[in-house]
Amino acid sequence: MVAPRVYQAMTQPLVGHLDPFFFQTAEEVRTLLGYVFSTANTFNMAVSGTGTSGMEAAIANFVEPGTKVALLTNGFFADRIGEMARRHGGTVVRLARDWGTPYDYDEVREFIRRERPQVVGFVQAETSTGMFNQAKPICDAAGEVDALVIADCVTSLGGMPVLVDENGIDIAYSCSQKGLGCPPGLAPITVGARALERRKQRKTPVDCFYVDLELLDAYYTGRKYHHTASATMLYALREGLAIVAEEGLEARWERHRKNHEAFVAGVEALGMKMLVPEGHRLWTLNTPCLPAGVDDARVRGYLLEKYSMETAGGFGPLAGKILRIGTMGYSSTAENVALILEALKDALAKAS
Amino acid sequence: MVAPRVYQAMTQPLVGHLDPFFFQTAEEVRTLLGYVFSTANTFNMAVSGTGTSGMEAAIANFVEPGTKVALLTNGFFADRIGEMARRHGGTVVRLARDWGTPYDYDEVREFIRRERPQVVGFVQAETSTGMFNQAKPICDAAGEVDALVIADCVTSLGGMPVLVDENGIDIAYSCSQKGLGCPPGLAPITVGARALERRKQRKTPVDCFYVDLELLDAYYTGRKYHHTASATMLYALREGLAIVAEEGLEARWERHRKNHEAFVAGVEALGMKMLVPEGHRLWTLNTPCLPAGVDDARVRGYLLEKYSMETAGGFGPLAGKILRIGTMGYSSTAENVALILEALKDALAKAS
Helix, strand or coil, X not given: CCCHHHHHHHCCCCCCCCCHHHHHHHHHHHHHHHHHCCCCCCEEEEECCCHHHHHHHHHHHHCXXXXXXXXXXXXXXXXXXXXXXXXXXXXXXXXXXXXXXXXXXXXXHHHXXXXXXXXXXXXXXXXXXXXXXXXXXXXXXXXXXCCEEEEECCCCCCCCCCCHHHHCCCEEECCCCCCCCCCCCCEEEEECHHHHHHHCCCCCCCCCHHHCHHHHHHHHHXXXXXXXXXHXXXXXXXXXXXXXXXXXXXXXXXXXXXXXXXXXXXXXXXXXXXXXCCCCECCCXXXXXXXXXXXXXXXXXXXXXXXXXXXXXXXXXXCCCXXXXXXXXXXXXXXXXXXXXXXXXXXXXXXX | CCCXXXXXXXCCCCCCCCCHHHXXXXXXXXXXXXXXXXXXXXXXXXXXXXXXXXXXXXXHHHCCCCCEEEEEECCHHHHHHHHHHHHCCCEEEEEECCCCCCCCHHHHHHHHHHHCCCEEXXXXXXXXXXXXXXXXXXXXXXXXXXXXXXXXCCCCCCCCCCCHHHHCCXXXXXXXXXXXXXXXXXXXXXXXXXXXXXXXXXXXXXXXXXXXXXHXXXXXXXXXXXXXXXXXXXXXXXXXXXHHHHHCHHHHHHHHHHHHHHHHHHHHHCCCCECCCCCCECCCEECEECCCCCXXXXXXXXXXXXXXXXXXXXXXXXXXXXXXXECCHHHCCHHHHHHHHHHHHHHHHHHC
């Protein structure tokens, strides 16, 4: 759900993409993004597209033909990083664990030492499995071989500690509609000094004009036209970020943690097991396993029809095995957890 | 300006990007886009980005390493098509006229016959100059050598006759914030059968995942996840398109034509000349030349500060020489024309 204040912000009169007020808004977004990413980086902006465009911006700008990318994968979105890296000409080597299985960080370090990539890609918050992967040991290992680290924070930003600087993440991107409680349509991204320096050494132009970060930076800081960014979406994002700042990041994380734990206690009481081991779970997206014999589509259809509750199913190797239930942003409340547990109890009874 | 009904539509509760109601909305958008593009094409969708992402989608999908692109250019945006085509590996040959000068269509035909490109790119409505370029003779010439035609309709769609089928345009893209009266953030695109057939013969994958039209089509028609499209923005676009349909395309074009002509009469009465020759002008964007000695930035600053009116200046070879004043979508009204003329009179008096 989107915070009512965010909807209200979107109805502010539209100004042009080169209007002084537009740039003032963009500057506020830059500062607030630094806060939610927990970084002193000044290269923070919202790419004018969804989270996937943020991923494309991260990959297209730091991968060119010949770049070696070491991919850590234990879910769908990590492999999408690999797919994009190949499209942009990179060579991809993978360290794969089963979907929803934590990495062995000694193995990660060995892998990175052995492969000596220029770029390491991983997903901090894996939306396909509900798993949180640790950034610090990955960044430390990448640092040993002077590789840049790209972290997908789509489902962590605004709901869990992303901690860009403390972890040593070089490039992090996210989306507007999850932990930040806005509609989809913008992709926050932050890029550190080391990555910006590395970007200057590219041998080829970025193949995708729309997400060329040098041009985007010239637009946002130099007011040099690149595209018509949406003031409306930026109003929404600024409001969403302001709400995060008012609540306070730590308090917000704590709210997400508590509501997630209440959800887990509740589904376990219903006899369901969580897919992801304790201590590795997202606080924003919960992935209980469906009891044997219970039909995924039927449960979700019932929840949508009777309760107007959208839930997602598993896919890939997890198809039909799990539910994916968000408790994030504006929707992460004790009331919503109680509601979904009640509804889930009803749905499971109907489906079995 | 955005139509109030569009703002209202955006505050409808957000649904997910795989919700049945989301796809129903997307289907309505598909049908309505067919209407505003004047095409029987069924491959109509909104790319989840601004008009520039629509341009990137058109280029990235139909240009690959080795593709020969014949570019017709008499303004800024045509050369941007060339810039993108080169980034995606294309070889670009240009037929250039001065900014704001009409093509000689015999010369265009000769050029295309001689170069025998696979793709021809041109801008129907050149936002940098206020010029309308004729699609028909370009498409006819391209047809002779079996080249696909990509047309930039960013500033024509919803305000002037784009006429995709009648002209024989293969790929046309636009934006949401001009003739359609929505906030920026989506890029309508339509692709004809011949282009879809040609796309299947690509030798390489599309380098930009985000705008890969095959994946986008699998998402919108096959409900196969690609990215989290913004229901909010789609509500806005559907409402904007519904308003076009209610008004009727022909009536809407006529409204734009009349208000444009009233504007022209008014600025000529103020002693200003139009940059573009009569019969080649956009009805959506007017480009009067500034009188000698009048400072562009001062006039525009005054209009913004005193009247809250956003106008654009010229750039490139037209820097300081013209104003670019929109009369498009919801803003194309007799009242607005009267207002801007009054304000312009005041501003010119102050600036000289």
